[in-house]
Amino acid sequence: MSERTIRLRVFRHRSRDPGPRYDEFEVPVRPGGTVLDALLHVRRHHDPGLALRHSCLHASCGTCGVRVDGREVLACVTGTDELGDRVVVEPLAGAAVVADLVVDMGDFYQRLEATGRPLVRAAHDGAANGDADDGDGAARLDGLVRFEDCIECGLCVSACPVAGGDPRYQGPAALTAAWRVASEPRGSDPAAALSLADDGQGAWRCHLAFECSEVCPAGVDPAGAIMALRRRLLRDRLARPLAGRRRR
């Protein structure tokens, strides 16, 4: 198990620079090592000025999202064993670069916030579509949406070909959040979330590339959530009386 060396090609940019560039570093990698290990090696032994984000080191926090060889991943769990001897690391797409591999996640969080995202039930209501308790203490799992798996990493928005070209599109993360509010309101009113989705820049803007679900590291399936939103919005429209139906 001898150590291997890879050539890391890393996107670099500071606001004072006339334009972006790529720096190359020779980095030793150990079996089982990750892209984040390699990036931190660059910081410690080559350039402490390399800007990057990380925190939990095990794909729980969603902080270290980057593009490796053009693909959205979490650097902390992307093994170098399966990569070639030349690896390209770039920041996520669609968001303004703050410095090097760090992007501005402000718009991403603003959109998530706008969906409401009640994390705690407003009131305990055993009736209606609140509880999933069968009464014997065992919770029913069918019908529950596991949006809570979302770690807000932004990989889905970076991978989305629509979001990459149009900052007005709500994007897969926000739409999935809206779907979770609509399907599991927890005492809140889902009307605002559904209204956000029922928009030309909402669920109807999706082109079904499904890249979002492909890159999601947490098994959230944003594409499935957007399709579920469309079904729900259509169902709601058909349920409204025809009289008073307004043009769009």
Added chain:
Amino acid sequence: MVDDPDDLEVPADHVEAMFREGARLVPAVATATVRAAWSAARPLVGAAGAATGRELSRTFKCFDHAGDGVEGLVTITGGKATTLRGMAEAAADLVCAKLGLEAPCRTRETVLLPHSAFYTRRVA
């Protein structure tokens, strides 16, 4: 005990030991997929000359360096992640005492904003 807390290794035999011992508690661990392996160092407070980390306790301690001839410098060290709030309170209490401030510590009652509030500017 590590030489450089900023440049740590992940010894393969340590990872194997984690799997081995973990499988004794939960057999399914033996065949579980590896998500990541990492190591971290933490400061331990104890008597100088301790040969191994196991000899040092996991408590935390606040040092007022006025006793070392340096006025205006306080060190808080040791401890664990689960005691961070308590450590902050101990350090703040010492600093306030030195500055003559008598306001009570509120960290036990203050609810922190989520990380996203940095971007959304939502005031709790």
